[in-house]
Amino acid sequence: MTSFVNNLPMLSIFLLTINALFIVLIKKTEISRILLYVSILLVSAFAVLITISTLNNGAFVYVLGHFPAPWGNELRAGPLEGVMSTVLPLVVALSLMGGQSELLASVSSKKLPGYYASVSLLTASMLAIIYTNDIFTAYVFIEISAITACATVAARDDGKSTVATIQYLVYGIVGSGFLLLGIAILYRSTGHLLMSSLRESIAKVFTGTARLPITVSFAFIALGLAIKSALFPFHNWLPWAHAVAPTGSSAILSGTVIKVYIILLIKLIFSVYSFEVCRQMHIFEVFFVLGLLGMTFGSIRALYQSNAKRMAAFSSVAQVGYIYMALGLGTVGGAVAACLQILVHSFTKAMIFSSIGRLSESVHHKLDWVSLRGSARSVPFAGIVFTLGGLSLCGIPTLAGFGVKYAIAQSALEGQSYFLLSMLVLGASSVLNALYYVPAILNVWNRPQVGEEHIKVRDMGFLLSSSIFILLNIFLGIYFVPVLRFVAEGVNMLGSF
Numbered sequence: 245m246t247s248f249v250n251n252l253p254m255l256s257i258f259l260l261t262i263n264a265l266f267i268v269l270i271k272k273t274e275i276s277r278i279l280l281y282v283s284i285l286l287v288s289a290f291a292v293l294i295t296i297s298t299l300n301n302g303a304f305v306y307v308l309g310h311f312p313a314p315w316g317n318e319l320r321a322g323p324l325e326g327v328m329s330t331v332l333p334l335v336v337a338l339s340l341m342g343g344q345s346e347l348l349a350s351v352s353s354k355k356l357p358g359y360y361a362s363v364s365l366l367t368a369s370m371l372a373i374i375y376t377n378d379i380f381t382a383y384v385f386i387e388i389s390a391i392t393a394c395a396t397v398a399a400r401d402d403g404k405s406t407v408a409t410i411q412y413l414v415y416g417i418v419g420s421g422f423l424l425l426g427i428a429i430l431y432r433s434t435g436h437l438l439m440s441s442l443r444e445s446i447a448k449v450f451t452g453t454a455r456l457p458i459t460v461s462f463a464f465i466a467l468g469l470a471i472k473s474a475l476f477p478f479h480n481w482l483p484w485a486h487a488v489a490p491t492g493s494s495a496i497l498s499g500t501v502i503k504v505y506i507i508l509l510i511k512l513i514f515s516v517y518s519f520e521v522c523r524q525m526h527i528f529e530v531f532f533v534l535g536l537l538g539m540t541f542g543s544i545r546a547l548y549q550s551n552a553k554r555m556a557a558f559s560s561v562a563q564v565g566y567i568y569m570a571l572g573l574g575t576v577g578g579a580v581a582a583c584l585q586i587l588v589h590s591f592t593k594a595m596i597f598s599s600i601g602r603l604s605e606s607v608h609h610k611l612d613w614v615s616l617r618g619s620a621r622s623v624p625f626a627g628i629v630f631t632l633g634g635l636s637l638c639g640i641p642t643l644a645g646f647g648v649k650y651a652i653a654q655s656a657l658e659g660q661s662y663f664l665l666s667m668l669v670l671g672a673s674s675v676l677n678a679l680y681y682v683p684a685i686l687n688v689w690n691r692p693q694v695g696e697e698h699i700k701v702r703d704m705g706f707l708l709s710s711s712i713f714i715l716l717n718i719f720l721g722i723y724f725v726p727v728l729r730f731v732a733e734g735v736n737m738l739g740s741f
Contacts, residue, residue, distance in 0.1 A: 249293055249294055249297040249304075250304050250306050250321075251306065252290040252291075252293060252294055252321075253290075253294065253306055253319045253321050253325075253329075253371070253375040254306055254308065254319055255290065256286075256287035256290050256291070256329070256368075256371050256375075257368050257371050257372050257375070259283055259286060259287060260283055260284075260287060260364050260365070260367050260368035260371070261364075261365065261368045263279055263280065263283040263364045264361040264362075264364040264365045264368070265361075266279060267279055267280065267357050267360050267361040267364060268357065268358065268361045270357065271357045272357065273353055273356045273357060273360075276356065276357040276360040276361070277340075277344075277356075277360060279360075279364075280337075280340070280360045280363060280364055281337055281340075281341075283364065284333045284334070284336060284337040284364075284367060285334075285337065287329070287333050287367070287371065288329075288330050288333045288334045288337075290329075291326050291327075291329035291330035291333070292326070292330055294321050294325070294326040294329070295323055295326030295327055295330060296326075298321060298322045298323050298325075298326055298737075299323050299733070302322075302737070303320060303321060303322030303323075303737045304320070304321055304322075305318050305319070305320050305377060305440075306318065306319040306320075306321070317376075317378050317381055318376075318377035318378055318438060318440075319375045319376060319377055320375065320376070320377035320439070320515075321375055322734055322737040322738065323730065323731075323733055323734035323737060324583065324731065324734030324735055324737065324738060325374050325375055325734075326734075327587070327730070327731070327734065328374050328504075328507055328583075328586070328587075329371055329374050329375065331587055331590060331591070332367075332370055332374075332499075332500045332503065332504065332590060333367050333370075333371070335495075335496070335499045335500050335590050335591050335594050336363065336366075336367050336496050336500055338591070338594065338598075338709035338712055338713060339492050339495035339496045339499060339500075339594045339597070339598060339709070340363065340492045340496070341705040341706070341708065341709040342491070342492065342495065342594070342595075342598030342601070342602075342705060342706045342709040342710060342713075343490060343491035343492030343493075343494075343495060343597075343598055343601050343706075344492065344705045344706075345605065345705070345706070346490060346491045346492070346601045346604075346605060346609075347359075347399075347490050347491070347492050349605075349609075350399075350400055350490055350609075351399045351400060351490060352401065355399060355401075358395070359395070359396065359399050362392045362395035362396055363392070363396060363496070365388060365392045366388075366389055366392035366393055366396065366496070366501070368388075369385040369386070369388040369389035369392065370385075370389060370500060370501070370504045372385040372388075373385050373386060373389065373504050373505075373507070373508050374504060374507055374508075377438060377439045377440065377515075378437050378438050378439065379427055379430070379437050379438075379439060379442065379512070379516065380427060380431075380437045382508055383420070383423055383424060383427055386420065386423065386472070386505070386508075387420060389501065389504070390413070390416040390420065390472070393412070393416075393497060393501050394409050394412055394413050394416070396489060396490075396493040396496065396497070397409045397412055397485050397488070397489045397493060397497070399489070399490055399493060400488070400489075400490060404488045405488050405489070407484070408481075408484040408485045408487075408488045408489070409485070411480075411481050411484055411485065412481050412484075412485040414481075415471055415472075415478070415480070415481040416471075416472060416481075418471060419467075419468040419469070419470075419471035419472040419478075420468060420472075421468070422464045422465070422467045422468035422471070423464070423465055423468030423469065423472075424468075425464045425468075426460075426461045426462065426463070426464030426465035426466075426467075426468065427461070427465065429457050429460055429461040429464065430442065430457075430458070430461040430462075430465075432457070433449065433454045433457045433458055433461065434446060434449065434454075439511070439512075439515045439516050440515070442516045443515060443516050443517075443518060446458055446516065446517060446518070446521060447518065447521075450521055450524075458517075458521075458525075459525045462512075462517055462522070462525060462527060463525075463527075465509075465512065466509065466527060466530075469505045469506070469508060469509045470534070470568075472502070472505045473502045473503070473505040473506050473509075473564055474502050474560065474561055474564055475534055475535075475538055475564055475565070475568055476534055476537050476538030476541050476542065476561060476564075476565060477534075477537070477541075479538070479542070479561045479564075482498075482502070482557055482560060482561060483545075483554050483557040483558055483561075485497065486498050486553060486554075486556070486557040486560070486597075487551060487553040487554045487557055487611075488553075491597055491598060491600070491601030491604075492598075492601075494553060494556075494557075494597045494601075495593070495594040495595075495597040495598050496594070498556070498557065498560045498593045498594070498597060499589070499590045499591060499593050499594035499597075500590055500594075502560070502564065503586045503589070503590055506564075506567055506568075506582070506586060507583075507586065509571075510571070510579060510582065510583065510735075510738070511738060513571075513579070514579070514735065514738035515738050519576070523574060528571065528572045528573070528574035529572065529574075530572070531568045531569070531571045531572035532568075532569055532571075532572025532573065532574075532662060533572070534565075534568055534572075535565045535566065535567070535568030535569030535570070535571070535572050536565065536569055536665075536669050537565070538561055538562060538564055538565025538568065538569075539562050539565035539566055539569060539669060539673045540562075540565075540669065540672065540673065540676070541561070541562075541565075542558050542559065542560070542561030542562030542563075542564075542565060543558075543559070543562045543673055543676035543677060543679075543680070544676065545558040545561070546558035546559050546562065546676075546680045547676070547679055547680045549680075550612050550613055550614075551611050551612060552600045552603070552604070552611045552612075552613065552616060552684070553597070553600060553611055555680060555684065556593065556596050556597055556600060559593070559596075559637065559677070559680075559681075560589075560593055562673065562676075562677070563585070563589045563593065563637065565673075566582075566585050566589075566648065566652070566673075567582045567585045567586060567589075568582075569652070569666070569669070570582035570585060570651075570652050570655065573652075573655050573656055573662065573666070575655055575658065576732070576735060576736065577651075577654065577655035577658055577732075578652070578655040578656075579735050580651065580655070580728060580731050580732045580735050581648065581651035581652045581654075581655050581728075583731045583734075583735060584647065584648055584651050584720075584724065584727065584728060584731055585648045585651075585652075587720070587727075587731075588636075588644040588645060588647065588648050588717075588720055589637075589648075591644075591713050591716050591717065592633050592636050592637060592644060592645065592713075592717060593633075593637075594713065595629050595632075595633045595710055595713035595714070595717070596629075596630060596633035596634065596637075598629070598706060598709065598710060598713075599626045599627070599629040599630035599633065599710065600630065602623050602625075602626035602629075602706055603616055603619040603620065603623060603626050603627065603630065603688055604616070604619075605623075606619045606622040606623045606626075607619050613684065613687055616687065616688055617687050617688070617690050617691075617692055618688070618689075618690055618691055618692025619688050619692070620688040620689045621689070621691075621692065625706075625707060625710065626706070626710075627688050627689055628714075629710045629713070629714065630684075630685065630688060631685045631689075632714055632717060633713075633717070634677075634681035634682070634684065634685050635681070635685075636717050636721070637677050637681065638674055638677045638678045638681055638682070639674045639677070641721070642718065642721045642722055643717055643718065643721040644716070644717045644718075644719075644720035644721045644724070645721075646721055646724075647720055647721060647724025647725075647727075647728075648724075649670055649674065650724070651724070651728055652666065652670060653666065653667060653670060
């Protein structure tokens with residue numbers, strides 16, 4: 245059984261890549277959609293098996309080919325990689341399901357097979373970034389994810405989508421340039437690309453003459469990943485791209501794509517540079533300050549948005565700030581809280597974008613708050629989903645967002661690092677979240693304006709996907725402590741492998 249499980253990371257990436265090729269060749273919309281859903285569900289099931297196996301037997305490495313380090317390529321899987329590879333593809337499938345009706349209405353049927361192929365390749369690249377044990381291979385798949393993500397933004401053939409895609413691409417190129425430069429400096433300093441070999445080499449040379457280039461390499465890599473994950477102040481591309489993309493794309497981009505770069509950053513901290521070396525480089529202080537600024541600035545900008553999707557997009561900027569703030573605490577508990585936030589925000593933001601799409605459909609695809617007034621009365625389930633998602637991000641107990649805030653507060657208290665400042669900003673950010681989500685919730689449930697015509701629509705795909713999102717949200721809101729212990733075990737394996 246163990247040898248079979250060891251092949252599953254590579255099989256998952258291969259399956260989604262080949263699936264994209266079949267979709268392009270078949271060019272049938274219905275078949276393409278079915279192939280995509282089936283392949284994503286399969287790789288999620290594979291990830292469940294990987295998670296169970298690594299919990300019982302420890303993490304494993306799968307060697308690709310027969311070449312030794314530093315030229316060989318490897319995949320690594322542990323409990324953390326397993327759970328992330330379970331949740332993120334599942335969010336992709338549920339996001340597509342929730343935004344399917346709008347996708348069919350707004351994207352040409354001739355383009356849909358290409359769109360599904362792009363999503364399949366995007367999911368494959370995310371899994372490769374999560375599983376890879378080779379830093380250059382991670383870069384290659386980051387480039388693939390950037391190109392395919394741009395394709396999902398540009399699915400609508402209009403001017404706004406084109407401008408947003410170009411902006412997304414420009415920021416992505418800049419981020420990739422910094423990332424590649426950091427990798428080149430690291431390779432020049434150590435002669436290795438495999439993460440395990442890099443860790444051993446950095447531990448030997450960091451205290452000597454290579455201290456400066458190692459520090460510079462991490463600075464460039466972190467900067468590149470910060471740009472791609474929309475950390476403040478490198479976030480300007482995100483509101484534009486997520487606001488004009490189809491609803492399913494917005495949910496995928498915000499819920500999964502920007503998270504996978506942070507997962508790679510966490511792997512680099514634990515598996516390559518080591519926690520102690522990162523402390524000596526004072527990188528955690530930078531993450532903490534930028535995280536706090538992102539939490540505050542993103543929420544303030546969200547307050548002034550008249551477009552529902554742009555509000556949700558700026559909310560994502562604030563939520564990314566939570567992740568970096570937790571990492572910036574400089575403790576293992578903070579990193580665990582950051583991983584929990586990745587999981588929570590992935591499906592919470594996906595359910596918010598999906599619900600906005602359904603509410604928008606009821607008012608002839610308008611997204612301004614004036615037009616959306618009373619829309620939840622026409623599609624009450626979408627209103628419930630939007631309400632629960634918004635309240636979760638505000639940190640209401642029994643919903644998933646509360647568990648994240650609790651985990652960050654506990655980590656700050658245990659580590660005695662920036663405890664008072666962390667509590668003040670967490671409280672202020674929760675208030676700011678409430679200041680724009682609560683009025684938005686009241687608005688969609690309010691009585692519509694006189695003469696405003698709303699359309700009552702039914703969508704079983706949205707009903708199914710959102711029901712799963714709600715269950716996940718409530719589950720993590722109640723059982724977040726056991727989940728934290730589970731994630732902690734996976735994070736600890738990163739540092740000890």
